[in-house]
Amino acid sequence: MPSEALPIPGSSMFTVTVGFVNRATLDKDPHEVASMFDAVARRYDLTNTVLSLGQDRFWRRATRSALRIGPGDKVLDLAAGTAVSTVELAASGAWCVAADFSVGMLAAGADRPVPKVGADATRLPFDDGVFDAVTISFGLRNVVDHAEGLREMARVTRPGGRLVVCEFSTPTNGLFATVYKEYLMQALPRVARAVSSNPDAYVYLAESIRAWPNQADLAHQIADAGWSAVRWRNLTGGIVALHAATKPLR
Ligand SMILES: C[S@@+](CC[C@H](N)C(=O)[O-])C[C@H]1O[C@@H](n2cnc3c(N)ncnc32)[C@H](O)[C@@H]1O
Numbered sequence: 001m002p003s004e005a006l007p008i009p010g011s012s013m014f015t016v017t018v019g020f021v022n023r024a025t026l027d028k029d030p031h032e033v034a035s036m037f038d039a040v041a042r043r044y045d046l047t048n049t050v051l052s053l054g055q056d057r058f059w060r061r062a063t064r065s066a067l068r069i070g071p072g073d074k075v076l077d078l079a080a081g082t083a084v085s086t087v088e089l090a091a092s093g094a095w096c097v098a099a100d101f102s103v104g105m106l107a108a109g110a111d112r113p114v115p116k117v118g119a120d121a122t123r124l125p126f127d128d129g130v131f132d133a134v135t136i137s138f139g140l141r142n143v144v145d146h147a148e149g150l151r152e153m154a155r156v157t158r159p160g161g162r163l164v165v166c167e168f169s170t171p172t173n174g175l176f177a178t179v180y181k182e183y184l185m186q187a188l189p190r191v192a193r194a195v196s197s198n199p200d201a202y203v204y205l206a207e208s209i210r211a212w213p214n215q216a217d218l219a220h221q222i223a224d225a226g227w228s229a230v231r232w233r234n235l236t237g238g239i240v241a242l243h244a245a246t247k248p249l250r
Pocket of ligand 1: 030034078079080083084085099120121122136138142143
């Protein structure tokens with residue numbers, strides 16, 4: 001566990017054991033996923049900003065605003081990585097905790113002033129209903145059993161609490177979708193080779209985005225996991241979608 005991880009009420013902690021692999025296949029194993037993120041952690045924030053052409057900051061602000069959080073709210077930022085997403089959420093005045101199972105990613109964000117917890121999204125170390133809102137940015141696609149992750153997020157959210165999933169999605173314009181697909185498969189791995197410490201991980205990134213469900217299919221999966229009032233909003237022409245939902249009152 002990284003030294004900056006802090007306990008929070010109703011939580012228990014665990015440590016993940018990681019080994020090194022170059023690249024996770026699309027049939028992901030959770031340990032491979034954690035290792036892959038450990039390997040890219042050091043330059044993760046920079047690589048993200050370069051590959052998204054600076055759009056990542058706009059996507060994070062939109063996520064915070066969609067979550068409708070403020071002072072007095074307790075918020076879980078799941079698969080928070082280096083906690084860059086958590087810091088943006090905390091700017092609302094809410095109390096926000098970063099949870100991730102990559103010790104390397106949490107450690108790379110050690111100087112970010114938010115509490116951090118080592119946690120697997122499919123077995124969250126929190127009691128039922130302790131959070132007012134939960135969110136996951138660019139993380140759900142990487143959770144091997146993401147249906148279980150969505151159910152766990154519902155379990156730890158109070159009735160009436162809110163979910164926002166920020167994730168890569170399907171561009172809505174056909175021509176733009178073709179150009180984007182080319183960028184994903186051709187340019188992105190090349191750019192990653194120049195800036196990332198583990199370019200192969202970005203080949204996985206491109207493949208995993210292509211394999212991910214579109215907006216409507218993900219909305220169905222969120223509803224199936226026990227969330228209500230599921231809706232979505234496209235950002236940057238559908239490159240990213242924000243799915244929002246509410247935990248039913250009963
Ligand atoms: C692309 S990063 C996103 C980090 C951050 N949310 C952001 O917006 O920059 C994906 C993160 O998901 C985490 N992750 C993947 N599967 C996970 C799981 N089962 N439990 C916890 N974290 C997981 C990885 O360790 C990684 O840090």
